[in-house]
Amino acid sequence: MINITLPDNSVKQYESGVTAMQIARDISEGLARNVLVAKVNGDVKDALMPITEDATLQLLTWRDKDGKAAMWHSSAHLMAEAIELLYPGVKFGIGPDIENGFYYDIDFMDHEISEKDFDKIEKKMTELAREKQTFDRKEVPKNEALEYFNQKGDEYKLELIEDLQDGDITFYTSGYFTDLCRGPHIPDTSPIKAVKLLKVAGAYWRGDEKRKQLTRIYGITFPKKKELDEYLHMLEEAKKRDHRVLGRELELFTFSQAVGQGLPLWLPKGAQLRERLEQYLKRLQRDAGYEQVITPHIGNVNLYKTSGHLAKYGKESFQPINTPVEGEQFFLKPMNCPHHCEIYNARPHSYKELPIRFAEFGTVYRYEQSGELHGLTRVRGFTQDDAHIFCTPEQIKPEFNGVIDIIERIFKALDFNEVKVQISLSDPDNREKYIGSVENWAKAEQAIIEVAEERGLNAVIEYGEAAFYGPKMDFMVRDAIGREWQLGTIQVDYNLPERFKLEYIGSDNEKHQPVMIHRAPFGSMERFVAVLIEHCAGNFPLWLTPEQVIILPISEKYQTYAEKVLNLLKKHDIRGIIDGRSEKTGRKIRDAELKKIPYMLIVGEREENEGSVSVRRHGKGDMGSFNTEDFIRMVDDEVEEMINVK
RNA sequence: GCCGGGGUAGCUCAGGGGCAGAGCGCUUCCUUGGUAAGGAAGAGGUCACGAGUUCAAUUCUCGUCCUCGGCUCCA
Numbered sequence: 001m002i003n004i005t006l007p008d009n010s011v012k013q014y015e016s017g018v019t020a021m022q023i024a025r026d027i028s029e030g031l032a033r034n035v036l037v038a039k040v041n042g043d044v045k046d047a048l049m050p051i052t053e054d055a056t057l058q059l060l061t062w063r064d065k066d067g068k069a070a071m072w073h074s075s076a077h078l079m080a081e082a083i084e085l086l087y088p089g090v091k092f093g094i095g096p097d098i099e100n101g102f103y104y105d106i107d108f109m110d111h112e113i114s115e116k117d118f119d120k121i122e123k124k125m126t127e128l129a130r131e132k133q134t135f136d137r138k139e140v141p142k143n144e145a146l147e148y149f150n151q152k153g154d155e156y157k158l159e160l161i162e163d164l165q166d167g168d169i170t171f172y173t174s175g176y177f178t179d180l181c182r183g184p185h186i187p188d189t190s191p192i193k194a195v196k197l198l199k200v201a202g203a204y205w206r207g208d209e210k211r212k213q214l215t216r217i218y219g220i221t222f223p224k225k226k227e228l229d230e231y232l233h234m235l236e237e238a239k240k241r242d243h244r245v246l247g248r249e250l251e252l253f254t255f256s257q258a259v260g261q262g263l264p265l266w267l268p269k270g271a272q273l274r275e276r277l278e279q280y281l282k283r284l285q286r287d288a289g290y291e292q293v294i295t296p297h298i299g300n301v302n303l304y305k306t307s308g309h310l311a312k313y314g315k316e317s318f319q320p321i322n323t324p325v326e327g328e329q330f331f332l333k334p335m336n337c338p339h340h341c342e343i344y345n346a347r348p349h350s351y352k353e354l355p356i357r358f359a360e361f362g363t364v365y366r367y368e369q370s371g372e373l374h375g376l377t378r379v380r381g382f383t384q385d386d387a388h389i390f391c392t393p394e395q396i397k398p399e400f401n402g403v404i405d406i407i408e409r410i411f412k413a414l415d416f417n418e419v420k421v422q423i424s425l426s427d428p429d430n431r432e433k434y435i436g437s438v439e440n441w442a443k444a445e446q447a448i449i450e451v452a453e454e455r456g457l458n459a460v461i462e463y464g465e466a467a468f469y470g471p472k473m474d475f476m477v478r479d480a481i482g483r484e485w486q487l488g489t490i491q492v493d494y495n496l497p498e499r500f501k502l503e504y505i506g507s508d509n510e511k512h513q514p515v516m517i518h519r520a521p522f523g524s525m526e527r528f529v530a531v532l533i534e535h536c537a538g539n540f541p542l543w544l545t546p547e548q549v550i551i552l553p554i555s556e557k558y559q560t561y562a563e564k565v566l567n568l569l570k571k572h573d574i575r576g577i578i579d580g581r582s583e584k585t586g587r588k589i590r591d592a593e594l595k596k597i598p599y600m601l602i603v604g605e606r607e608e609n610e611g612s613v614s615v616r617r618h619g620k621g622d623m624g625s626f627n628t629e630d631f632i633r634m635v636d637d638e639v640e641e642m643i644n645v646k
Numbered sequence: 647g648c649c650g651g652g653g654u655a656g657c658u659c660a661g662g663g664g665c666a667g668a669g670c671g672c673u674u675c676c677u678u679g680g681u682a683a684g685g686a687a688g689a690g691g692u693c694a695c696g697a698g699u700u701c702a703a704u705u706c707u708c709g710u711c712c713u714c715g716g717c718u719c720c721a
Contacts, residue, residue: 200650202716203716257711335721556678590683
């Protein structure tokens, strides 16, 4: 007999060899129907795998992340089975589950495949799923495994098996399809009720661009049709929020072929919005002891020799600018740090001055690969909300705290309420790839971990993810429809202080090297605005939005009164416009709603007589009549509340 | 950079070897109104750019640029 500990800490005894499925059935038939896989002593296993020793057991269903993963991985097998039946002779690469669904990389040989074929494959998958095919696991000796795929003529699987140890190889068979697979899988195909193939794309075998490109088909499955519909609705919603579409509709930014790929042009409304963001951050930074600096857009090639960037990125970036002077070369700056180091070096510093914080909205240029460019999230010219903090090793911790204060204020002011933090530290088994002393790294990493703990940040620590020059902390936000975006970053740097020979005189009258901290709460203005647009679907917070108020006179007779109201708003720094067209009120309201202007003020005879405005809130409807002064106070209060959140 | 879609009016898109199309938007006129589309008329195009095939190319072929979905990359 073995002891099985369930999540509620109750312990049950079973015969050795019992399966998770049997235990589930023992608890309730309903649970057994929903079990997809099981976590046995912390490892996710097939629900039908015999358990032969004492174990903690957690039964996983569609509600669990690992349950979904198993379902989608099994769906990848199901898709492969359908494709093998429809296109005999195709060869298979790998087919894992991913965050949303699964894919399979397939060499279709002579078959042409496109989205037009999805319908046929989906139908076949649904048909096979209804057969309630079981996923049967089998351990296979290496030579047998090779023999199987040799006969099948699948060189991709053969290559995968070559890399595996004899004894570690398992096959899963479902219906007519057998695949090399570690598992785990769901018990049978019956939970796969709704199937949708999403897109087809090319992907190199093993991610190597020198090797053959396979066809990758992405798909997703659900246990209920309704859930699939909801998912597809979410995708539609995401499409509507696409910042490239909203950016055009709301006249925020554009691109021009004539100017060049990946070089955004900010339109007046977009520039206004961006400037407001910059002003806001500048104010926070001024209060936190930062000093603004301004540096040129280019730097002499020698600057980048010193920084080391030339050797690493020179060929893959924008090429140098030549001058009439033979041999003189300048580079567009790909980052602001070297310039800021030179500012630091402009005169000697005492320890009493530290920390020194230089801030600059610095525009930089990086030659990103053409296929990587995407709207405002990935561009070739962008502005970082950059700052560099020069401090002593002891000051790392308070400086991190100060930066996090700023980042948290910003996220709150912009309604990003779910924030995750990733702390990237060095790989303890691979010390030699990092620059800087072991003691300094330990000190900095300790400081970062402590800060995260003391502040109760929702943080994960990743060892080996640090840059060669220092550990870092990255901030991820979840947007309104559940997608995660990486925004702010704080990075410790031991490299540039060394390369630029940065120093300060300590209390011991000796020279010491300061630590440099790079930080950008937004990341870049471009990327941040893109994420913000998609987060709020273009409905910007009142304090930030280009036009806060639109005045809608009922008819041209009230144009003068509308102008009077507008002037009053202007005096209180409220941004507004008048829709003076000879259209009906219904029409003006509709257009203002589509332009996502937060407040609509309808004014006619009644309002003119009373000195009032009829207020309509975007997306919410009629709020009734307000004394104009009261309305102004309401707007002021709403703006204050957003900006001054603690 | 690589693979695969695509580029026709400001936007969304239809069309197709021989007169360039629709809806929305825009302009003008009529209408002067009360919480999501009032009516009429009009303007607007080198069919991305360059070459080739053809009596004739927006349409077919090739190249370039741009764009979209992936892959790779990301100081």
